[in-house]
Amino acid sequence: xxxxxxxxxxxxxxxxxxxxxxxxxxxxxxxxxxxxxxxxxxxxxxxxxxxxxxxxxxxxxxxxxxxxxxxxxxxxxxxxxxxxxxxxxxxxxxxxxxxxxxxxxxxxxxxxxxxxxxxxxxxxxxxxxxxxxxxxxxxxxxxxxxxxxxxxxxxxxxxxxxxxxxxxxxxxxxxxxxxxxxxxxxxxxxxxxxxxxxxxxxxxxxxxxxxxxxxxxxxxxxxxxxxxxxxxxxxxxxxxxxxxxxxxxxxxxxxxxxxxxxxxxxxxxxxxxxxxxxxxxxxxxxxxxxxxxxxxxxxxxxxxxxxxxxxxxxxxxxxxxxxxxxxxxxxxxxxxxxxxxxxxxxxxxxxxxxxxxxxxxxxxxxxxxxxxxxxxxxxxxxxxxxxxxxxxxxxxxxxxxxxxxxxxxxxxxxxxxxxxxxxxxxxxxxxxxxxxxx
Numbered sequence: 001x002x003x004x005x006x007x008x009x010x011x012x013x014x015x016x017x018x019x020x021x022x023x024x025x026x027x028x029x030x031x032x033x034x035x036x037x038x039x040x041x042x043x044x045x046x047x048x049x050x051x052x053x054x055x056x057x058x059x060x061x062x063x064x065x066x067x068x069x070x071x072x073x074x075x076x077x078x079x080x081x082x083x084x085x086x087x088x089x090x091x092x093x094x095x096x097x098x099x100x101x102x103x104x105x106x107x108x109x110x111x112x113x114x115x116x117x118x119x120x121x122x123x124x125x126x127x128x129x130x131x132x133x134x135x136x137x138x139x140x141x142x143x144x145x146x147x148x149x150x151x152x153x154x155x156x157x158x159x160x161x162x163x164x165x166x167x168x169x170x171x172x173x174x175x176x177x178x179x180x181x182x183x184x185x186x187x188x189x190x191x192x193x194x195x196x197x198x199x200x201x202x203x204x205x206x207x208x209x210x211x212x213x214x215x216x217x218x219x220x221x222x223x224x225x226x227x228x229x230x231x232x233x234x235x236x237x238x239x240x241x242x243x244x245x246x247x248x249x250x251x252x253x254x255x256x257x258x259x260x261x262x263x264x265x266x267x268x269x270x271x272x273x274x275x276x277x278x279x280x281x282x283x284x285x286x287x288x289x290x291x292x293x294x295x296x297x298x299x300x301x302x303x304x305x306x307x308x309x310x311x312x313x314x315x316x317x318x319x320x321x322x323x324x325x326x327x328x329x330x331x332x333x334x335x336x337x338x339x340x341x342x343x344x345x346x347x348x349x350x351x352x353x354x355x356x357x358x359x360x361x362x363x364x365x366x367x368x369x370x371x372x373x374x375x376x377x378x379x380x381x382x383x384x385x386x387x388x389x390x391x392x393x394x395x396x397x398x399x400x401x402x403x404x405x406x407x408x409x410x411x412x413x414x415x416x417x418x419x420x421x422x423x424x425x426x427x428x429x430x431x432x433x434x435x436x437x438x
Contacts, residue, residue, distance in 0.1 A: 011201055015178065015194075017146060017187040025146040025168055027192040029135035030261070032167040032175035033115065033152060036184040038128035039068035041162040042107055043097050054094035058084050063275055067099050071184055104128075107160055114155050118148060121261045129179075131172055133261035146189050153187065170195060171257035173208055195255040200227035207252050209245060217241055229253040266366070270306065272296045273360025279318045280356050287344050293361040294340035301363060307332035308363035311342040315351050316358035325350040332367050339363060 015023055035041065039057040044050045054073035058066040064084035076091040084096065108127040115122045118141070121133035134141075134148050141148060149166040156164050163185040167178025170192045178188035178198075190198045204210055204218045206226060221240055223229050229237065230253035238246040251257070272293045280286060290313070301307060312326035325346045333339065343361050 012181060012188075012198060015188045015190055015198060016182055017150070017189055022146045022168075022187065022189045023194070024191045025144050025189050028145045028168050028170050028189065029133050029138075030169050030172050030175040031132040031134060031145065031149050031152070032169075032172065032179040033130055033132065033149075034165050034167075034179045034183070035111070035128035035156075036163045036165055037068055037070045037074075038107075038162070039099060039104055040070040040073075042104055043100075044070065045161040046103070047097075050095055050097075054078070054091050056084075056087055056091065056094050056096045057099050058087070058096070059098070059275075063277060069094075107162070110160055111156055111164075114152065114159065118152065121263050123261045123263055131175070131261045146187065149187055149189075153185075171255070172259050172261070173252055173257040174198065174255070177202075177206060196230075199253065199255060200225065200230065202226045204229060207249050209248055209252075214241060214245070226253045267304070267306065269308070269362050269364040269366065270297055270300050270304070271312075271360055271362030272300075273314060273358060273362075275316075275358045276356070281353070283347070286347060286356060286359060289359055290343045290347060290361060291336075291340050293359070294343055295336045297361050297363055298334055298336040298339050301334035301366075305368060306366045307334040308367070309333075309365040310363065311339055311346070312362045312364060313343050313346045313351070314358070314360035314362065315347075315356055318355040318357050320357070322358075323351065326364070328365070332365070333363075 017023075040055045043057055044055055052072075054076065055070045056066055056073050056078055057068040058064050066078060066080055066082045066084060066087050068080060069078040069087070073087075073091050073094050076094070078087045078091050078094070087094070088096070104127055111128075112122065112124060112130065115130055115132055119132055119134050119137045121136070123131040125131070132152075134145055137148065138144065143151070145168050149168050153164055153166060156162065165179045165183045165185060166187045167175040167180070167182070167190070168187065169175040169178055169190040174190050174195055178190050182188040199206070203215075203225060204223055205215045207229065210218070217240060218224075218229065223232060223240075229249055232250075234246060234250050237250055240246070241249065274289065274293065309330075309332045310326055310328045312324050314322065314324050316322040327342050327346060329338070329342065339361065
């Protein structure tokens with residue numbers, strides 16, 4: 001789906017909430033809540049001197065990318081995932097700050113707790129956005145969906161000092177579009193009876209599943225607006241984009257989306273990776289970075305009560321050739337020592353020499369903590385997990401540098417981005433075994 005925040009502004013202003021006035025929200029139980037420029041907003045909140053200035057959060061080195069930009073920076077064309085070097089050319093006067101993902105995760109947990117106090121039907125999409133189904137909470141709260149949305153916006157700002165935008169609609173698809181079109185710090189309500197009036201003026205890029213190439217295919221046959229897709233006979237649309245996609249787009253264009261809010265999508269893998277500022281041949285340095293990434297990945301596993309059986313590494317060479325290697329353990333683990341030992345063995349035994357641009361660690365085949373307990377002969381020695389849990393508590397209280405392996409106390413190599421634990425919620429994980437793997 002195209003970026004809903006980039007869709008025509010002003011076209012659908014009549015659906016905006018203004019103060020205590022909003023369109024009829026009867027039968028609109030789906031809310032999409034999206035934090036406004038989340039990372040940048042947290043930085044500005046914590047550093048008031050940044051208020052009123054263009055702020056860009058992301059890797060500050062040559063190969064870095066933009067993770068977030070506030071709306072002042074966006075006026076100059078700065079966007080998420082843009083190379084930092086390009087962002088500097090667009091907005092040389094902006095303030096560029098490195099990301100603090102631990103802080104963003106902390107704020108995200110607080111925001112999601114607000115959502116779950118209202119309804120258990122919360123489906124997080126990332127740290128800064130989620131779907132909510134409030135249909136079961138309306139009687140208890142004695143409120144309408146839009147009133148609940150207004151309360152959420154007030155609570156988030158009061159508790160965390162940041163703003164969010166909310167789309168209120170009968171379906172998830174329309175709610176997500178609406179939240180993007182009322183940014184920043186807005187609310188849009190799409191009445192059940194007016195879904196088609198909302199959708200049909202929009203460009204085809206608004207449809208979920210329409211990227212640049214699909215939009216070009218549709219436009220070549222005269223389908224420029226959602227209304228055009230809805231009006232085209234389905235057999236003809238299938239000839240243009242194929243059967244499955246045609247059925248999907250035709251349903252959305254006619255306002256049909258029966259997807260429920262799924263409150264708990266089980267994570268398939270958790271990992272961290274980093275891109276170096278300068279390519280590295282030194283295997284000792286690479287092993288040290290694997291230890292750093294293993295420590296972060298394992299800490300994330302422990303924080304979420306998860307363990308994993310498969311450890312994989314990802315290596316991208318200077319020529320952008322990328323390989324993954326993996327090994328499946330007999331016992332699921334969340335222990336840094338075990339994750340690192342496996343990752344280092346994969347590096348030493350299965351990765352050919354060469355200049356390395358990016359390296360990563362990932363743990364897959366996840367199970368809930370106690371589900372992974374299985375006593376076997378030659379099982380990993382006990383005591384390490386307890387020590388690492390104590391270190392986790394110390395880092396939570398005193399900062400990430402409070403307790404760390406001695407081998408990580410030296411200077412870190414230049415890197416393009418801060419390494420970040422990356423949960424994989426929906427995409428296929430890297431293959432457990434590659435040719436030549438174990």
